Amino acid sequence: MADDDAVNLSLAGSWLGQYFYPGGRPGSTFEAVFVQVASAIEGNILDAGGLGEARAVGRYIFPRVSFVKTYVRPGYKSIDYRGSISAKGDIVLGYWYIYRDPDQAPLHGVWVMHRNGSEEQFDLQKLATEYPLDEEMRKDREEQEANSQTQ
DSSP states (O other): OOGGGOOOOOOOEEEEEEEEOGGGOEEEEEEEEEEEETTEEEEEEEESSTTOEEEEEEEEETTEEEEEEEESSTTOOOEEEEEEEOTTSSEEEEEEEEOOOTTSOOEEEEEEEEETTOOOOOOHHHHHHHSOOOHHHHHHHHHHHHHHHHO
8 A cells, every 4th residue: 555545543733624514504614623542532623604613522432522612712612523434544424512501412413624735625415325324323413412402
């Protein structure tokens, strides 16, 4: 295998992504830079929309990625991100959750990011087909929704 074909399963580095609102409505695009030490990840995220800069802190144990994004500007709720990285290590796909009042279900949607520098443009429908969220991710989402309804 040539070095150019090597698989990078680390989350460290620069990523480009987009999150989507319920129903697949496009949200903001973002740039993220992560540092990884063992399973701990930290990073900075810059949303292209008006929300601006955020910090991310979480865990990554292949293939699972989870982190909490907290905006630098006050007044915004933190957002939980959960996803899975592709076998090639170049795309992460998952769900995001914003927990509101205990009597309300969390807001949630889909997010995707790919390594910065790759020429690939992503299409949510295409990615969902090529990199389907596995059964554990689906169970996690269902559990989150069930927990929010019982609170």
